Amino acid sequence: MKFALSEVGRHWWKGNLHSHTTISDGRAEPAAMVEHYRDAGWNFLAITDHRTFGFHESLQGDAFLVLPGLEGDINPDVGTHHVVALGDASWREKHGRPYQSPQAGENVGQALLDSLGAEQALTMYCHPVWSRREFADIENLQGFSLFEIYNHGCEYGNRTGLAVLYWDSLLRRGRKVWGTAVDDSHSMEGDSLGGWVMVRSDHLTTDGVLAALRAGHFYSSAGPEILEWAVDGDEVYVQCSPVCSIHFVAWEPHGRSVHAEPGQRLTEAVYRRRGGEGFVRVECVDSKGRTAWSNPIFFAEA
Ligand SMILES: [Zn+2]
Known part of the structure; x- marks a missing residue:
């Protein structure tokens, strides 16, 4: 088996998949949010206001993409699920329309996912913690x-943003879901610019970015960069910006961590498969404790 993240597309595009504006409970106008992210070096932003279809084509520029989006939820008094839906060109007619979430019934979380999936959307399960x-x-x-x-906003607000353990539990059950780091920003302050995805794709277009997200051709980060993530036969390889630790998380056996000597930094590491792994993914952790997460590479024989 051979795979290299750098080879599935020609460019990296940095983006935030979850944000709010004055259209719902955010504090900045959509145009100000776009400018904020563009000025900070991001290439794309999904504006995902609560229960409102967003298609902000007029805010796009030559080198900046605004993805169509919304966030749906269910009534908090029966417990809550939040799901972000990322739309495509078919959402042009829907801009500004309210989205009616299913609010009752036995399996309302599934009903919410089904309802958003029916809107030609790529769905993202949000901040379970x-x-x-x-x-x-x-x-x-x-x-x-x-x-x-x-979810940087949840982590910044009340330390509820990290859900990696849930992700591994899904992966160990054979679910192929891709992990995302997002802002869920409601302002241009501390809840923004803290979690992002780096998408590998030829083109900075809605179709190009959505296709890469569907295929898992991206990594997530709150700091470090992953420059390469590859598998060649039994070797899984990562190359990254200078970090203190590189963790290969596997199911099963137990993976392996590599740590830099005191005062040193690591920029690459190799994991040699022992056989039987269902997947291997990597986490690179820098000197400030910030992490970059690759998506898993799945192996068929497990
Ligand atoms: Zn949100």
């Missing part, structure tokens, strides 16, 4: 391809 969801509450939900493993 902030939502106070146990793993059992999400284990059987189907129909989402993306899963927030790091």
Whole structure:
């Protein structure tokens, strides 16, 4: 088996898949949010206001893409699920329309995913820890391809942004869901510019970015860069910006961590497969404790 993230597209595009503006409960206008992200070096932003279809084509520039989006939720008094939907060109007519979430019934979380999936959307399950969801509450939900493993706004606001353990639990059950780091920004302050995806694709277009997200051709980060993520036969390889630790997380056996000597930094590491791994993914952690997460590479024989 041979795979190299750098070879699935010609460019890296940096983006935030989850944000709010004055259209819902955010504090900045859509145009100001776009300018904020563009000025900070981001290439794209999904504007995902609560229960409102967003198609902000007029805010796009030559080198900046605004993805169509919205965030749906269910009534908090029956426990909450939040799901971001990323739309495509078919959303042009829907801009500004309210989205009606399903609000009652036995399996309302699944109903929400089904309802958003029916809107020609790529769906992302959001911040399960902030939502106070146990793993059992999400284990059987189907129909989402993306899963927030790091929600910066939740982490910044009340330390509920990290959901990597839930992600691994899904992966160990054979679910092929890709992990995302996002901002869920409601302002241009501390809840923004802290979690992003780096998408590998030829073109900075809605179709190009959505196709790469569906295929898992991206990594997530709150700091470090992953320059290459590859498998060649039994060797899994990562190259990254200087970090203190590189962790290969596998199912199963137990993976392996590599640590830099004191005062030194690592910029690459290799994991040699022992056989039987269902997947291997990598986490690169820098001197400030910030992480970059690759998506898993799946192996068929497990
Ligand atoms: Zn949100």
